[in-house]
Amino acid sequence: AVRRNGRSDIIGYVQVIAIEPIHRSASLGILIGRVEDRRRGYGREAMELAVDFCWKHLNLTRLSLSVHDDNASAIALYEQLGFVTEGVQRQAQFIAGRWIDLRLMEAARENRILIGRGGEWRHRQTGFLEELHGVDFVDKDDARRVLLALFKQVAHAARADADKHF
Numbered sequence: 001a002v003r004r005n006g007r008s009d010i011i012g013y014v015q016v017i018a019i020e021p022i023h024r025s026a027s028l029g030i031l032i033g034r035v036e037d038r039r040r041g042y043g044r045e046a047m048e049l050a051v052d053f054c055w056k057h058l059n060l061t062r063l064s065l066s067v068h069d070d071n072a073s074a075i076a077l078y079e080q081l082g083f084v085t086e087g088v089q090r091q092a093q094f095i096a097g098r099w100i101d102l103r104l105m106e107a108a109r110e111n112r113i114l115i116g117r118g119g120e121w122r123h124r125q126t127g128f129l130e131e132l133h134g135v136d137f138v139d140k141d142d143a144r145r146v147l148l149a150l151f152k153q154v155a156h157a158a159r160a161d162a163d164k165h166f
Contacts, residue, residue: 002032002046011037014046016054025062026054044077051081051107061109068093069101082107 002012012032019026032043054060083105091099
């Protein structure tokens, strides 16, 4: 349920549905009911919390949603949250005497490294934590190169260790 701070009345909802634990995916839905409650940040905050919950607590790697193709503000919000358009279902719903197209969007949590200040990095899938000394910022291309180099080192060490035991 979506509520204003300090109030008990429900102004909308956000839902995580169709959770697929094997595929680590789910669909999201949101509704802020009354027009006067929209465009005040309630939907943004609810979606940010829902997406964060899905990534951090449900350990999902893919989220999907559908939105009316003419809802530009919602589409802009979803894009800011990392969703991209997968396609459009033409004339998918008949509402108020007209056909509405539905935009299908998805967000995928990349199983790549996160690089933060001070050069600390953590692989999202394994949680492996390492420190890169003297690195304050690494862009995505640099991150890929660093990760590839580190995984090559880990693979080489694992092969050497396996050769000792077999």
